[in-house]
Amino acid sequence: CGHCAGDVLLQNLAGLLQSHMRDSDVLARLGGDELGVLLLNCPPRQAMALADKLREAIKDYRFVWDRNSFEVGASIGLVTIDNTSKSTSELLSAADRACYAAKEQGRNRVHVHEETDLVLARRHGEVVWVARLNDALAHNRFQLFVQPIRRLDGSESRQAEILIRMRGEDGVLILPGAFLPAAERYDLMLALDRWVIDAVCQHLMTERERAPPPLQPTMLSINLSGVSFNDDQLHDFILDRFAQYGIAPTQICFEITETAAVASFNKAKAFMLRLQTIGVQFSLDDFGSGLSSFAYLKSLPVDFLKIDGLFVRDIATNEVNRAMVTAINHVGHVMGIRTVAESVETPEALAEVRAIGIDFAQGYALSALEPLATYRPGA
Incomplete structure (x- = not known):
């Protein structure tokens, strides 16, 4: 489809997601094909239900481009923000690790981040190694x-x-x-x-x-x-x-x-x-x-x-x-x-x-x- 189609797809998905979100929620593009949703004053159980609702909406969506129809999927990582949360960068990193875990477990699902989650810890370690490997290849x-x-x-x-x-x-x-x-x-x-x-x-x-x-x-x-x-x-x-x-x-x-x-x-x-x-x-x-x-x-x-x-x-x-x-x-x-x-x-x-x-x-x-x-x- 190319970059133009990708941009149109993201715009369409943004509209789709916002139609299922609360007025107080914030949607933003983090980069590439990654979107972030900030749920304000949202208990974990309610956040899980909303995340699954967004996942289902994306799953049911069909993207039409150049007379072709494409299915779309989403792997969602869910992170709780509370009084133990540290910096914004660490929260985004935790969300990123949760997304990797969702993909690893079969894609098109929601994974809730937990500090004791060994799967996430391993994925996080490997993601760090990816950056180091790319740097070693470059230098x-x-x-x-x-x-x-x-x-x-x-x-x-x-x-x-x-x-x-x-x-x-x-x-x-x-x-x-x-x-x-x-x-x-x-x-x-x-x-x-x-x-x-x-x-x-x-x-x-x-x-x-x-x-x-x-x-x-x-x-x-x-x-x-x-x-x-x-x-x-x-x-x-x-x-x-x-x-x-x-x-x-x-x-x-x-x-x-x-x-x-x-x-x-x-x-x-x-x-x-x-x-x-x-x-x-x-x-x-x-x-x-x-x-x-x-x-x-x-x-x-x-x-x-x-x-x-x-x-x-x-x-x-x-x-x-x-x-x-x-x-x-x-x-x-x-x-x-x-x-x-x-x-x-x-x-x-x-x-x-x-x-x-x-x-x-x-x-x-x-x-x-x-x-x-x-x-x-x-x-």
């Missing part, structure tokens, strides 16, 4: 680290997994577990994935210019989020970066989780096949964590199978986990897929995965994380 405050992936037959390996960290406003590094949930929930993973791809390709170009290329080129593994499979432009973006930085596709391996691959199976498979034709490789990460692991493995064109660290971590003391790892390794080899043991943290675990015959391993028993900028393969 290039992400940093890449690597963890080498070692061959277990003793031969040289020039392969490593890329891991992302965010540098806070105070310069302190922040682990991905703190910011990735918000990035996934609020559609920032596409931007993060593209940032990482660009940074890795740029690094490989810099390394090529710094020193003569080795006989065995470096291969860096990039974790790719599940939502990226639905990005129709990502394939062209990757090819563009390869061309811009002069990167051989064989230097890149994308790691996808079993869960992400299953969620967008057909798109994931098509994406993988297109890039494999030019030499890009793929790892299936955290293998064994899903309920239908082997069934999907038969259909996915993967080059590496990364065995879930949940099974590897205590492999030296848990016979069931050892049997699982042995079975996964055997199936992978039968299918011509190279296997990688993740989370190899102790000498005992390293000895076990080597005895089983796994091809590669990574973990603190072999190598700690180091900044990508200082990483020297084979050193």
Whole structure:
């Protein structure tokens, strides 16, 4: 419909809402598609009834534009103003969190804010992270680290997994577990994935210019989020970066989780096949964590199978986990897929995965994380 239609819709909704409000109530546009209603001298129960009445009015409304009819919905957050209320900004923030909770619970509903509401607290924390993530992207405050992936037959390996960290406003590094949930929930993973791809390709170009290329080129593994499979432009973006930085596709391996691959199976498979034709490789990460692991493995064109660290971590003391790892390794080899043991943290675990015959391993028993900028393969 465009911006003009949006403005007309908001004007129509304003008139609709005012027709259902009391004379003492105040309606205002807060920004974008957000409207605020101030209910004066209105007890919570009456406010809830009025909010639900407004929601129903919007639900029944049909917006007609250019001979088309559109349904409209509203998610409403309700906040009580009393003698414990603080500043106006905090009240608006609470209302914003309540709106997010209403959307999260299925949209087109009213959610009453409560200080003890854990759902709201979590949403509020993620909303704060969204602002921090956008700021970090704008000011290039992400940093890449690597963890080498070692061959277990003793031969040289020039392969490593890329891991992302965010540098806070105070310069302190922040682990991905703190910011990735918000990035996934609020559609920032596409931007993060593209940032990482660009940074890795740029690094490989810099390394090529710094020193003569080795006989065995470096291969860096990039974790790719599940939502990226639905990005129709990502394939062209990757090819563009390869061309811009002069990167051989064989230097890149994308790691996808079993869960992400299953969620967008057909798109994931098509994406993988297109890039494999030019030499890009793929790892299936955290293998064994899903309920239908082997069934999907038969259909996915993967080059590496990364065995879930949940099974590897205590492999030296848990016979069931050892049997699982042995079975996964055997199936992978039968299918011509190279296997990688993740989370190899102790000498005992390293000895076990080597005895089983796994091809590669990574973990603190072999190598700690180091900044990508200082990483020297084979050193």
